[in-house]
Amino acid sequence: MSYSYNTKYCMYCGEIIPFEAVICPQCGRQVENSGGDQHVYHHYDDMSHVKDKGIALVLCLLFGVLGAHKFYEGKIGMGILYLLTGGLLGIGWLIDLFVLLFKPNPYYV
16 A cells, blocks of 8 residues: 555554554554544654665665665764774674564654
């Protein structure tokens, strides 16, 4: 499912779900209060903090020791550190690769 105006993101797992959903079908957690006097606030956040897992994985695989995936996530300081240390001697790159494999798609930075 792609993001549109009638969808939203689950605040727990990041899955795109129907706007009317009360429970996330992916993680099973309640995403809205289901009763009582409710005030509905629509928060339109920019999508710049949402990153695509596939792009991050490709960058990590091809240029991980240079910190390309860190620059993509907007973590400039960590990107420079990876660039200067070869992905923290390859160990940080390997850890990041496994962490990215288990992140939801899309994920928030």
